[in-house]
Amino acid sequence: MKPGRFDSTVLTFCFAFLYLPIIILVVYSFNASKLVTVWGGFSLQWYRSLWSNESLMDAAWVTARVGVLSATIGTVLGTLAALTLVRFPRFPGRIPFTGMIYAPLVMPEVITGLSMLLLFVALDIDRGFWTVVIAHTTFTMCYVAIIVQSRLLTFDRSLEEAALDLGCPPVKTFFKITLPLILPAIVSGWMLAFTLSLDDLVIASFTTGPGATTLPIKIYSQVRLGVTPEINAVCTILIALVTTGVIIASISAKRAELRRIHDEHVALRGTS
Amino acid sequence: MAETPTSFAKASPSRWLIVTIPYLWLVLFFAAPFFIIFKISLSDTAIAMPPYEPVFEGFASLGDFLSKLDFENYQSLWGDSLYLSAYLSSLRIAAISTLLLLMIGYPMALAMARAPSTIRPTLMMMVILPFWTSFLIRVYAWIGILKPEGLLTAALHAVGLMAPDQQVEIYRTDYAVFIGIVYSYLPFMVLPLYSALEKLDGTLLEAASDLGCPPWKAFWKITFPLSLPGVIAGSMICFIPITGEFVIPDLLGGPETLMIGRTLWVEFFGNRDWPLASAVAVVLLLALVVPIVIFQNQQQKVR
Numbered sequence: 001m002k003p004g005r006f007d008s009t010v011l012t013f014c015f016a017f018l019y020l021p022i023i024i025l026v027v028y029s030f031n032a033s034k035l036v037t038v039w040g041g042f043s044l045q046w047y048r049s050l051w052s053n054e055s056l057m058d059a060a061w062v063t064a065r066v067g068v069l070s071a072t073i074g075t076v077l078g079t080l081a082a083l084t085l086v087r088f089p090r091f092p093g094r095i096p097f098t099g100m101i102y103a104p105l106v107m108p109e110v111i112t113g114l115s116m117l118l119l120f121v122a123l124d125i126d127r128g129f130w131t132v133v134i135a136h137t138t139f140t141m142c143y144v145a146i147i148v149q150s151r152l153l154t155f156d157r158s159l160e161e162a163a164l165d166l167g168c169p170p171v172k173t174f175f176k177i178t179l180p181l182i183l184p185a186i187v188s189g190w191m192l193a194f195t196l197s198l199d200d201l202v203i204a205s206f207t208t209g210p211g212a213t214t215l216p217i218k219i220y221s222q223v224r225l226g227v228t229p230e231i232n233a234v235c236t237i238l239i240a241l242v243t244t245g246v247i248i249a250s251i252s253a254k255r256a257e258l259r260r261i262h263d264e265h266v267a268l269r270g271t272s
Numbered sequence: 273m274a275e276t277p278t279s280f281a282k283a284s285p286s287r288w289l290i291v292t293i294p295y296l297w298l299v300l301f302f303a304a305p306f307f308i309i310f311k312i313s314l315s316d317t318a319i320a321m322p323p324y325e326p327v328f329e330g331f332a333s334l335g336d337f338l339s340k341l342d343f344e345n346y347q348s349l350w351g352d353s354l355y356l357s358a359y360l361s362s363l364r365i366a367a368i369s370t371l372l373l374l375m376i377g378y379p380m381a382l383a384m385a386r387a388p389s390t391i392r393p394t395l396m397m398m399v400i401l402p403f404w405t406s407f408l409i410r411v412y413a414w415i416g417i418l419k420p421e422g423l424l425t426a427a428l429h430a431v432g433l434m435a436p437d438q439q440v441e442i443y444r445t446d447y448a449v450f451i452g453i454v455y456s457y458l459p460f461m462v463l464p465l466y467s468a469l470e471k472l473d474g475t476l477l478e479a480a481s482d483l484g485c486p487p488w489k490a491f492w493k494i495t496f497p498l499s500l501p502g503v504i505a506g507s508m509i510c511f512i513p514i515t516g517e518f519v520i521p522d523l524l525g526g527p528e529t530l531m532i533g534r535t536l537w538v539e540f541f542g543n544r545d546w547p548l549a550s551a552v553a554v555v556l557l558l559a560l561v562v563p564i565v566i567f568q569n570q571q572q573k574v575r
Contacts, residue, residue, distance in 0.1 A: 007383035011395070014380040018402050018458065021413035024423060028416065081294035088291060100298040102568050106509060108516020108560070110533045111553045114540060115305030118550065122308050138301040141294065192404075199406040202518055206540075216408050223408070223523060227416045235409040242404050250397060 022239065029232035046233040056218060056234065062129065063198060063215040070136035071193035077137065078144025078193070079186055085145065086152040104142045112139060113206030120207065127209030135207040136197040143196060144189035151185035184253050191249055195242055306557075313345055313550035345551035354535075355552065359559060361530040365446070365521075366514040369453040370507050373461040376454065377506065381465035382495075385472065396466070403459035411452050411523050418443040418451070418524070444526035452520040457513075461506040468502025469495070501570060508567035512560055532556050 029047075033040025050056060081101055088094070104112065116135045120127055159181070163173045179186075201216040208214065215234070222231055349355045384395045402410065417423045420439040428434035442448050472495060480490040496503075518533035525531070532552065540549040 007386055010379045010383045011387070014376065014458070015398060017455070018399075021410065021417060021455070022402065022405065024417065025409070025413040077294045077297055080290050081298075084291045084294060091291060093295070096303075097295055097298070098572065099568060100302050102571050103564060104302060106512040106564060106567055108513050108533060108556065110516050110518050110536045111309075111557055112302075114536065114549060114553050115309045116301065118308045118312055118546070119301065119305040134301060138297070141297070145294075195404050199408065201408050216406065219408055219412070220519075223412050223415070227412070227419070231412065235406070235412065238409065239405055242406075243401065246397075246401060246404055 025232055026236045026239065029229060029236040031229055031232075034229060046229045047237075049230060050233050050237075053230070055213075056215075059213050059215045059218040062212055066129065066132050066136060066204075066212075066214060067194045067197040070133045070140060070197045071190050073133070074137040074140035074193045075144050075186060075190045078141035078189060079148050079182075081141060081145035082148035082152055085149050101142050101145050104139045105146070107139075109200075109202035110206075113203040116203065117206040127207060127212075129212040131207045131209065132204050132212055132214065135203050136193075136200060139203065140193035140196050143192050144186075147189040147192065148182060148185045151182045155181060184256055188249060188253070191245060195245075198238070198242075309550045309553055312547055313554050314342060315547050316342075316344065345548050346555070348548065349551055349555060354530075355532075358530040358532045358535045359555065362515050362517075362532040362556075363559065365449065365453070365531060366511050366517075369450055369457070369514050370511045372450065372454050373457055373510050374503065374507065377458055377461035377465055378503075380458075381462045381469050381502075384462070384466050385469035392470075399459050399462050399466075407456055408519060410456055411520055414448070414452055414455065414524060415443065418448050443524065444529075446525065446529055448524040448526075449521050449529055449531075452524040453514055453517065456520065457510045460509045464505040464509065465499065465502040468499040468505075472498055501573070504566065505570050508563050508570065512563050512567065515560060516556055 030042050030044065031038075031040055032043035032045065081097075084091075085098065085101065113135070116131075116138070117127070120131050125131060155178075160173055160177050163177050164170065168176065199216060200214075201220050204214045205217055205220075208217065215238075219231060219234060222228065384392065384399070387395060415422075418440065419425075420441065420443060422440070422443070424442070425434070425440045428440065429436055434440070442451070476494050476498075477490055480494055481487070485493070516533040516536075517531060518537050521529045521531040521534050522537070525534075533556075536549050536552045536556070539545050539552060
């Protein structure tokens, strides 16, 4: 077999494997029949019954607020951590710091969740909404740090140096030059942090308390009882939200990149 | 030459804030909890809230405190063969899954890296997209397919590969766990492999072929050794969390699927034995120290 044909066969199979289960799940959320294997015609009834399911809507609202808050705090902390990693090559305690940035990425969630919970109990903090926010912030900030770090590493320092040479104060330089340049990485970091928070079951289960049931906890308790088209409908809405978010983000990133290239061309022509 | 300002952070007090804020956050919420977990793993179970005996009350009772610490929970971990076999079985499942992931992920990453550069970003996006979709949802999707009365059975009946009175018996077995793990972790394996393979200099392979090296030999002599950083990174990113995996064995595995993440969950939520759950977590962490250190060294090198 020619390598070209081998490659396309491999890609076809792998992408079919990755996407078929999700497509099936989405299709069956529109199934009129309650049975998973029988197609009873197109119907939106499961979406309608979602709307009237109050506990599910409550959980969705909690999840959205946890996601926005933890992603925002996590993005600020993660950006600071990325600046630390890139701009401070030597400071006391750098090695444990990089360790604490990379370890949460691979740490089994049961360990992170349990240790967080025990901390909250030891500090005598009531578990609930805020403890989930703190827990999510802690692991999402590390993902943000990695994404922003890789942008900072490929970043043209001469722009910052020019601003500083021209007498721009450091803090202003950061907000006028550095921040706009790393903004795309910060935005995608925020989005990743938000979806990670939206998805998390294990850490939220450990750190939550009464009145702060998130959507994954709710879905999990329903899934244990069996597959229902209603869960398919919730999952479909979540998939649709995330997919549109990712596509919009990647299109706007591409546009920003094109605009930047265009601007550089104009600038170069202007100086020559 | 006088000091040249090289960064916005230089000579400014805000410089230290940049370091301190994330540092303190991680020390408080990531590092400190591990000491607590270790401490509680040494205390005794109590029927109270929190359900463990307090082991530390000020320095006056330091002697008393030290005498109360014991390795009872670790002894019961060691004494009960259930825990030992759960650890071994977790490591076995994680090792087999990582191998399977390499066997599927490597050809896929290679095919992506060899694809025309115009479609590569689209392929990247297609790998990343499922990774953004919820873990729970992706595992849930497989239940509907693998159930005995599920879609796989229906499909096999329809094409006549299976007698109508038979059903697929995969759901709630170790096979379902492997399928779920490979499915969920495939993007984590493919992305590091792809970024290693994409950097590969194509002229090396051309030189090998000009000198009469057959393609399979060129692969083992050139492509594979150069992609080794990606292989190590991908394997560690998969192996470590799979060992502690809870959702997949819980939803797809059967009662005999032993995995330590699930054992910890049951000790904690089912039996409410916090000290024992902490001991389970400490031992799991010790088992993972070596792979975590390999992963971190690899990440530092990549930087």
